[in-house]
Amino acid sequence: MKKLLLMCCFLLGISAASHAQGGMRKSPEERAKDLQTQLKLTDDQTTKITAVYKEQATKMDSVRTAANGDRDAMRSAMRPMMEATNTKIKAILTADQAAAYDKAMKERMDRMRQGGGGQ
Numbered sequence: 001m002k003k004l005l006l007m008c009c010f011l012l013g014i015s016a017a018s019h020a021q022g023g024m025r026k027s028p029e030e031r032a033k034d035l036q037t038q039l040k041l042t043d044d045q046t047t048k049i050t051a052v053y054k055e056q057a058t059k060m061d062s063v064r065t066a067a068n069g070d071r072d073a074m075r076s077a078m079r080p081m082m083e084a085t086n087t088k089i090k091a092i093l094t095a096d097q098a099a100a101y102d103k104a105m106k107e108r109m110d111r112m113r114q115g116g117g118g119q
Contacts, residue, residue, distance in 0.1 A: 053085070
């Protein structure tokens with residue numbers, strides 16, 4: 001019984017540590033679903049935004065592979081991709097949704113600058 005309890009605690013600790021380190025990124029579908037909830041997107045908008053996020057994820061994965069752990073190289077290569085993704089997303093949104101999206105992105109960047117992360 002003690003071994004079972006110890007094993008459960010060990011597994012729980014490992015999963016908590018990996019989650020705290022940000023080991024899990026949101027999928028393009030999850031990101032689009034979050035926007036759908038936040039901005040009240042239509043199903044058509046959500047589908048289009050999911051496609052944009054999938055394209056971005058593919059490109060970012062190739063940049064991560066090519067950068068080979070060089071954070072500065074990744075950051076400088078990803079910034080233009082993220083800006084292009086934001087432009088594509090705003091083109092899909094209505095004017096009110098785009099304003100709310102801009103506000104949310106600004107708040108996210110402010111949190112990241114203060115060390116709070118993007119979540």
